[in-house]
Amino acid sequence: MSSALLKTQDLTARFGGHVAVNAVSCAFQAGSLTAIIGPNGAGKTTYFDLISGQVNASTGRVYLDGHDISRMSVASRTRAGIGRAFQLTNLFPDLTVMENLRLVAQSKSARPACIWSMASRHKGLIAIAERALEQVQLADQRKQTVSELSHGDQRKLEVAMLMTLDPLVYMFDEPTAGMSMDEAPVVLELIAQLKQRTDRTILLVEHKMEVIRALADRIIVLHNGALAADGAPEDVMNSDIVQEAYIGRGLEGVLDAV
Amino acid sequence: MIRTLLSDDLPRSRALTVLLIGIVLCLALAPFLFPGVRTVDTAARICIFVVLVASYDLLIGYTGIVSFAHTMFFGLGAYGLAFGLIHIDRSYLAMGLGTLGGALAAAVVALLVGLFSLRVRAIFFAMITLAVASAVAVLFSQLSSITGGEDGLTFKLPRSLGPAFKFGTETLDGRLFGVRLNGKLLAYYLVFFCCVLLFLALLRFVNSPFGRVLNAIRENEFRAEAIGFPVIYYRVAASCMSAIAAAFAGALYAVWLRYVGPDTTLSMEIMLNVLLMVVIGGMGTLYGAIIGAAVFVLAQNYLQTFMESAASLVEGIPVMPNFLTADRWLLWLGLLFVISVYFFPKGVVGRLRRGKTVPH
Ligand SMILES: Nc1ncnc2c1ncn2[C@@H]1O[C@H](COP(=O)(O)OP(=O)(O)OP(=O)(O)O)[C@@H](O)[C@H]1O
Numbered sequence: 374m375s376s377a378l379l380k381t382q383d384l385t386a387r388f389g390g391h392v393a394v395n396a397v398s399c400a401f402q403a404g405s406l407t408a409i410i411g412p413n414g415a416g417k418t419t420y421f422d423l424i425s426g427q428v429n430a431s432t433g434r435v436y437l438d439g440h441d442i443s444r445m446s447v448a449s450r451t452r453a454g455i456g457r458a459f460q461l462t463n464l465f466p467d468l469t470v471m472e473n474l475r476l477v478a479q480s481k482s483a484r485p486a487c488i489w490s491m492a493s494r495h496k497g498l499i500a501i502a503e504r505a506l507e508q509v510q511l512a513d514q515r516k517q518t519v520s521e522l523s524h525g526d527q528r529k530l531e532v533a534m535l536m537t538l539d540p541l542v543y544m545f546d547e548p549t550a551g552m553s554m555d556e557a558p559v560v561l562e563l564i565a566q567l568k569q570r571t572d573r574t575i576l577l578v579e580h581k582m583e584v585i586r587a588l589a590d591r592i593i594v595l596h597n598g599a600l601a602a603d604g605a606p607e608d609v610m611n612s613d614i615v616q617e618a619y620i621g622r623g624l625e626g627v628l629d630a631v
Numbered sequence: 632m633i634r635t636l637l638s639d640d641l642p643r644s645r646a647l648t649v650l651l652i653g654i655v656l657c658l659a660l661a662p663f664l665f666p667g668v669r670t671v672d673t674a675a676r677i678c679i680f681v682v683l684v685a686s687y688d689l690l691i692g693y694t695g696i697v698s699f700a701h702t703m704f705f706g707l708g709a710y711g712l713a714f715g716l717i718h719i720d721r722s723y724l725a726m727g728l729g730t731l732g733g734a735l736a737a738a739v740v741a742l743l744v745g746l747f748s749l750r751v752r753a754i755f756f757a758m759i760t761l762a763v764a765s766a767v768a769v770l771f772s773q774l775s776s777i778t779g780g781e782d783g784l785t786f787k788l789p790r791s792l793g794p795a796f797k798f799g800t801e802t803l804d805g806r807l808f809g810v811r812l813n814g815k816l817l818a819y820y821l822v823f824f825c826c827v828l829l830f831l832a833l834l835r836f837v838n839s840p841f842g843r844v845l846n847a848i849r850e851n852e853f854r855a856e857a858i859g860f861p862v863i864y865y866r867v868a869a870s871c872m873s874a875i876a877a878a879f880a881g882a883l884y885a886v887w888l889r890y891v892g893p894d895t896t897l898s899m900e901i902m903l904n905v906l907l908m909v910v911i912g913g914m915g916t917l918y919g920a921i922i923g924a925a926v927f928v929l930a931q932n933y934l935q936t937f938m939e940s941a942a943s944l945v946e947g948i949p950v951m952p953n954f955l956t957a958d959r960w961l962l963w964l965g966l967l968f969v970i971s972v973y974f975f976p977k978g979v980v981g982r983l984r985r986g987k988t989v990p991h
């Protein structure tokens with residue numbers, strides 16, 4: 374599987390005696406969207422933490438484009454191409470919406486740590502941020518601080534941050550949770566468009582069945598931290614292991630319960 | 632032009648603009664507006680403390696790092712200048728070299744302390760800086776042969792900065808608007824213009840892409856790291872920058888006093904004063920440094936005089952004079968501080984900017 378853009382090998386996270394992610398080996402091809410499902414506490418978010426570096430692997434490795442990134446810091450992994458939208462909104466609360474996105478654009482720019490130019494005069498970066506604002510329909514709120522935004526708008530900004538970062542590996546952790554019925558489609562449409570980019574791979578933790586049906590090329594199921602199923606969406610939903618693991622509830626029930 | 636000088640970071644409030652222009656004009660013209668040894672001395676101290684407070688705000692207000700070692704860097708700059716003038720010669724070159732040496736020492740110490748302790752929790756960093764600063768203060772007061780110990784060092788500035796140096800005697804009769812044209816006047820303007828330059832440089836720094844990252848780190852270091860900024864690197868670099876600026880301010884202080892000693896540059900009391908000035912002016916805005924330093928230094932120098940005259944007014948009324956004896960000035964200063972924090976939790980600048988939206 375040398376062509377995989379992202380690969381995890383025996384990836385494990387242990388917190389004291391508790392194994393949150395248990396020896397998960399999985400490869401993700403460029404140009405695909407993989408949905409990750411599983412009940413509460415299954416280890417989905419921790420799996421993301423291991424990939425992007427917020428949690429250090431107890432054992433196991435993460436490979437990006439064939440390179441071992443397991444020992445790299447969070448910032449270096451981001452620079453290498455791992456990007457993430459957080460499940461719990463995680464922004465710069467007292468900075469403006471614009472500044473949040475401008476900072477991401479700055480991080481991607483040629484000289485992110487310039488000390489003598491004025492940030493306000495780097496029009497290119499402001500334009501990039503502006504475009505992301507329009508994508509998620511937040512342009513009117515550009516001057517508000519994040520703490521003044523509604524929860525739904527904060528969620529949209531969380532997604533816009535990742536879009537601006539434009540990494541090789543996009544990881545969305547329940548991107549539409551907390552969004553209203555008319556906000557979610559905007560974000561889902563963006564993710565659908567992302568799938569056109571054949572040099573990117575998308576990991577999506579999601580609970581809504583119809584979203585998974587519409588977007589996923591593949592589903593992996595985490596259960597008690599272990600990889601319980603992996604395959605094409607219809608196969609996974611009908612697989613014995615999923616059916617057995619959730620006797621009497623069915624996958625829909627499991628997904629709703631999450 | 633002005634926008635570029637101020638790095639697009641305007642005061643954003645008419646009252647604040649007026650206040651700042653007033654203070655800066657008073658400082659720029661101090662020798663002419665308020666001729667007198669004491670007033671000019673106060674003005675010079677304000678200039679120097681503006682830079683010192685601004686450089687501290689870079690840490691505490693912009694980056695969210697609490698350090699107690701700031702006066703140590705101030706002191707390193709001051710001693711650096713003194714060593715230059717004493718061990719090389721009384722020239723401007725020696726002043727420059729001494730200052731650069733002090734600034735370099737400050738940067739190296741900041742780098743070491745930062746690398747050693749900025750990785751861990753903020754409180755640990757604060758403790759380390761406290762320990763290092765105390766150790767350096769003790770060291771400097773013990774090493775009498777080099778630093779002059781508790782007595783400090785006096786030294787001679789280049790001749791043209793001394794009071795005996797006169798200029799313009801033929802053309803202007805040695806006076807301009809009644810003010811004597813001498814080396815002391817030159818020394819004041821050397822201090823003033825260096826402070827203006829340093830302040831503008833700091834303003835540029837906090838408004839640069841780098842400075843914006845510092846803000847992001849203060850707000851949410853976890854996310855700053857996750858969008859690709861190595862937080863440790865930025866923190867350590869900010870702490871070095873701040874140390875260098877403080878060292879320059881220290882060198883200017885030594886130029887002005889023509890003396891350096893542990894009490895004037897290294898003491899914890901100055902550290903506390905700087906903290907008070909940052910809080911009074913407003914954290915996270917360099918303009919706060921101008922206001923905080925002006926208010927505090929004026930209070931420090933004139934509250935006592937003011938109270939003496941107030942005490943003589945209430946003579947005869949029981950108890951009252953006791954509160955107003957000059958010895959109680961610290962009490963009143965403390966009160967001033969508590970009141971200002973209560974009414975202006977975001978400092979004077981925060982208060983004046985209230986309700987104003989942030990640009991960009
Ligand atoms: N830092 C930590 N220390 C200790 N335990 C942790 C830590 N982080 C996660 N856990 C535990 O690991 C398990 C997996 O948590 P995780 O957040 O990855 O689940 P999840 O699948 O994302 O669940 P949800 O659907 O609720 O978001 C949970 O039991 C959680 O309590």
Ligand SMILES: [Mg+2]
Pocket residue numbers: 417418419460546
């Ligand atoms: Mg989760």
